[in-house]
Amino acid sequence: MKTVAGLLLLVAAALIQVTWASQLVVAGVFANLVLIAVIGLTWTQGVGAGLLWACAGGILLDLNAPGPLGPHSLALLAGAYATGFWARNLDRESPFHPAAAVAMSTILYSLVLIGTDDALGLPIPPFRTALQLTFAACLYNAVLMPPALTALRRVTGSLHWEQTAS
Amino acid sequence: METRARPRSTGRFLVLAAAMLGVAVLSQQSWAAGFRGTAKSALTPVEAQMMSLAATVERATAIFGDIASLRDQNQKLTAENQDLKRRLAELDAAAYDNNELRQALNFQRSFGHKTVVTQVVGRGPDAFSRTLQIDRGSDDGVQAGMIVVSGAGLVGRVRETGPHGAIVQTLADPQSRANVFLSGSGLQGTVIGGPGALQVQIQHRVGAAPAKGEWAITSGIGGGYPRGLVVGVVVNVTHSDAATVDAALVDWVNNPATLSLVIVVTDFLPS
Numbered sequence: 001m002k003t004v005a006g007l008l009l010l011v012a013a014a015l016i017q018v019t020w021a022s023q024l025v026v027a028g029v030f031a032n033l034v035l036i037a038v039i040g041l042t043w044t045q046g047v048g049a050g051l052l053w054a055c056a057g058g059i060l061l062d063l064n065a066p067g068p069l070g071p072h073s074l075a076l077l078a079g080a081y082a083t084g085f086w087a088r089n090l091d092r093e094s095p096f097h098p099a100a101a102v103a104m105s106t107i108l109y110s111l112v113l114i115g116t117d118d119a120l121g122l123p124i125p126p127f128r129t130a131l132q133l134t135f136a137a138c139l140y141n142a143v144l145m146p147p148a149l150t151a152l153r154r155v156t157g158s159l160h161w162e163q164t165a166s
Numbered sequence: 167m168e169t170r171a172r173p174r175s176t177g178r179f180l181v182l183a184a185a186m187l188g189v190a191v192l193s194q195q196s197w198a199a200g201f202r203g204t205a206k207s208a209l210t211p212v213e214a215q216m217m218s219l220a221a222t223v224e225r226a227t228a229i230f231g232d233i234a235s236l237r238d239q240n241q242k243l244t245a246e247n248q249d250l251k252r253r254l255a256e257l258d259a260a261a262y263d264n265n266e267l268r269q270a271l272n273f274q275r276s277f278g279h280k281t282v283v284t285q286v287v288g289r290g291p292d293a294f295s296r297t298l299q300i301d302r303g304s305d306d307g308v309q310a311g312m313i314v315v316s317g318a319g320l321v322g323r324v325r326e327t328g329p330h331g332a333i334v335q336t337l338a339d340p341q342s343r344a345n346v347f348l349s350g351s352g353l354q355g356t357v358i359g360g361p362g363a364l365q366v367q368i369q370h371r372v373g374a375a376p377a378k379g380e381w382a383i384t385s386g387i388g389g390g391y392p393r394g395l396v397v398g399v400v401v402n403v404t405h406s407d408a409a410t411v412d413a414a415l416v417d418w419v420n421n422p423a424t425l426s427l428v429i430v431v432t433d434f435l436p437s
Contacts, residue, residue, distance in 0.1 A: 016216075018291055022422075025423055027361070029292075029361070034291070047179075061292075063208065064289075066325045066333045068191070070187065071190055125340035129360055130294065
């Protein structure tokens, strides 16, 4: 049940991200709903589950992106892993920490995505453009994270998902 | 508990990262292109449904008052305006072009090309690659490298194809490049994609200067795009005597966020 619900959540996030989210472009970026969902799942379910959801979410994004399958999963894995450290030792109820965690994860996500593309010989955006887009995406995702986490907690609460520390 | 959990999650992270890196390397191989294309086509029908649902919702919410009719009128007028602008740009270009050279390039203008009309069913998952997903693929004759246009002008190029879908790299993609000339001054330049307006690096030429309002039109140089496709209008020029090129911003005739139908030119492949 947990797996099905998680998969449905990620599929919905990925489909909305690649169809509707681009209608709300701010400063050249739009919401990375899969990253927000993965960080939210890591925050509520623990890093172990978050890493698996990161792989699944990444593959879904890779299916909609040019190039090989895998780079988005790697990028999301880095974000989920770092968030796991953050969530372990901090107040999970505070809205500030998840927002900051998703901002940091966005930076890691961008770095790993561009780094992987570069390593695989795929074209990468110019440094200044990448910096500008990453900064804007950090703010955008951070603003969306607290309400998204609240919604996710309601869903996971109604499904009786347990919160774990690891 | 904490000390055990940390190495366990680190181990899982390393294993999964190595696995995903392996998937990336394997799926990049040429022999895996068919599988990759098929996998990427799998979500196309669902995305097409979502896009049509979005259009339905938009229509339903616009039904109150005169919003819908005003929007329709506005869209029609905008489309007419874009068409007129394109024709004007093409006339400007025609005045500049040398007919013999055009014949030598064997380029048939606009409607002389074979085309496939496709629906936009999705967009790239992040801002680093401004791409579109379309609902036609290799089964419909669409191949990687083909040019994609709209009624207003150049959209981009097909980057990958699956049997029933393809990914188009738009001009707004930071990695996109297109050689253009300016309709008024005839100066040559290169359009570079970016998150805001497109940037153009214009080569200096004695006695000519780029100006606002000129149309940027594909020059055909380099063989990447056919000559004569409208890219956009110059909205800002930064001249520097010290530099070898002038910088300008071009307002692209297409908006990737609102494109719903595009046309793939199937009889032109980059040289």
